[in-house]
Amino acid sequence: MSKIGILTGGGDCPGLNPVIRAVVRKGFNEGFEVIGIKDGWKGLIENDTVKLDLSSVSGILPKGGTILGTSRTNPYKKEGGVDKVRDNFKALGLDALVAVGGEDTLGVANKLTQDGIPNIVGVPKTIDNDLSATDYTFGFDTALNIAVDCIDRLHTTAESHHRIIVAEVMGRHAGWIAIESGIAGGADIILIPELPIDIEEVCALLKKRHGRGKKFSIVVVAEGAQFKSGTMVLQEEKLDEFGHVRLGGIGERIAVEIEKRTGYETRVSVLGHIQRGGSPSAFDRVLGTRFGVKAVELVKEKKFGRMVSLSGNKIIDVPIQEAVGTLKTVDMELYSIAKEFFG
Ligand code: F6P
Numbered sequence: 001m002s003k004i005g006i007l008t009g010g011g012d013c014p015g016l017n018p019v020i021r022a023v024v025r026k027g028f029n030e031g032f033e034v035i036g037i038k039d040g041w042k043g044l045i046e047n048d049t050v051k052l053d054l055s056s057v058s059g060i061l062p063k064g065g066t067i068l069g070t071s072r073t074n075p076y077k078k079e080g081g082v083d084k085v086r087d088n089f090k091a092l093g094l095d096a097l098v099a100v101g102g103e104d105t106l107g108v109a110n111k112l113t114q115d116g117i118p119n120i121v122g123v124p125k126t127i128d129n130d131l132s133a134t135d136y137t138f139g140f141d142t143a144l145n146i147a148v149d150c151i152d153r154l155h156t157t158a159e160s161h162h163r164i165i166v167a168e169v170m171g172r173h174a175g176w177i178a179i180e181s182g183i184a185g186g187a188d189i190i191l192i193p194e195l196p197i198d199i200e201e202v203c204a205l206l207k208k209r210h211g212r213g214k215k216f217s218i219v220v221v222a223e224g225a226q227f228k229s230g231t232m233v234l235q236e237e238k239l240d241e242f243g244h245v246r247l248g249g250i251g252e253r254i255a256v257e258i259e260k261r262t263g264y265e266t267r268v269s270v271l272g273h274i275q276r277g278g279s280p281s282a283f284d285r286v287l288g289t290r291f292g293v294k295a296v297e298l299v300k301e302k303k304f305g306r307m308v309s310l311s312g313n314k315i316i317d318v319p320i321q322e323a324v325g326t327l328k329t330v331d332m333e334l335y336s337i338a339k340e341f342f343g
Contacts, residue, residue, distance in 0.1 A: 005092060010102045012070050014276070020052070025054070034052045035049045040071045045078060096120070122308070130328050136287065154167055158216040167219070174224075181220060233250040
């Protein structure tokens with residue numbers, strides 16, 4: 001009987017459990033044995049695994065997070081990490097590995113493939129939706145809907161108190177959550193990492209809006225957005241094993257500038273990990289399920305080094321390499337639509 005390992009790496013997101021369930025159920029139907037690797041690449045370095053059978057995945061479809069745990073461990077940053085991955089791959093008797101993750105986890109999968117650990121299939125996840133070679137990653141839809149709900153709620157206070165409210169959403173390198181939640185939530189200004197913030201322009205737009213009788217405004221900003229000076233606002237400078245700093249705080253900085261320059265009372269709400277929590281949306285459950293089933297089909301066909309992907313409404317497969325080369329940033333056509341509603 002062939003044996004498949006599955007791991008989930010990087011930030012957790014809604015939809016991981018539907019993928020795990022689908023891999024186990026489809027794997028069972030195909031006669032595969034499935035084991036879970038705990039906490040992403042860490043589990044493969046430390047040989048920390050759990051047997052997955054039908055009862056282990058019963059009832060997990062609507063659950064957020066990942067039953068396997070996750071980490072931002074990078075085997076390429078650990079002493080002997082890659083050798084341990086190679087050894088444990090053998091020791092566990094794995095015929096294939098399904099790696100579920102974003103640019104970092106799949107970046108490792110791609111490197112391992114190139115370094116002679118070839119039986120890997122990738123599944124794309126991230127709430128940021130910034131992975132190339134797939135139209136959507138699961139997790140994004142849930143995060144987006146949470147952000148929209150929060151923006152709707154912030155509207156009531158902004159309107160009642162005649163305030164500006166700045167909503168800071170996630171999005172390290174790409175402003176997909178900001179642009180789509182901003183459009184859906186009726187934001188008056190949306191600031192994304194792809195375009196430098198011109199604070200004079202932001203204030204001019206807010207004044208214009210107030211000039212036509214509106215006494216409140218909502219500004220949505222992605223955590224990775226930067227002022228023209230090009231500095232990101234950080235919570236912590238320390239880099240993680242993939243070279244990322246911890247972002248957060250741009251909302252507060254903008255709020256201070258807005259209040260100083262316009263005199264309008266301004267408040268901030270940082271949505272943070274609330275966007276990553278809770279039950280996956282129907283879209284993410286379906287996408288995760290389709291990705292999981294397709295991943296097992298790729299294993300069955302021995303199509304390794306490939307990633308499952310959504311193209312239009314079809315699930316296809318692409319080289320993992322294509323997904324991790326460059327990030328998928330916000331489409332400027334979408335931005336220009338959002339801009340019609342600024343101010
Ligand atoms: O990559 C997903 C993401 O949620 C980013 O939007 C955010 O910058 C980062 O993860 C936060 O990571 P952590 O939960 O490790 O602080």
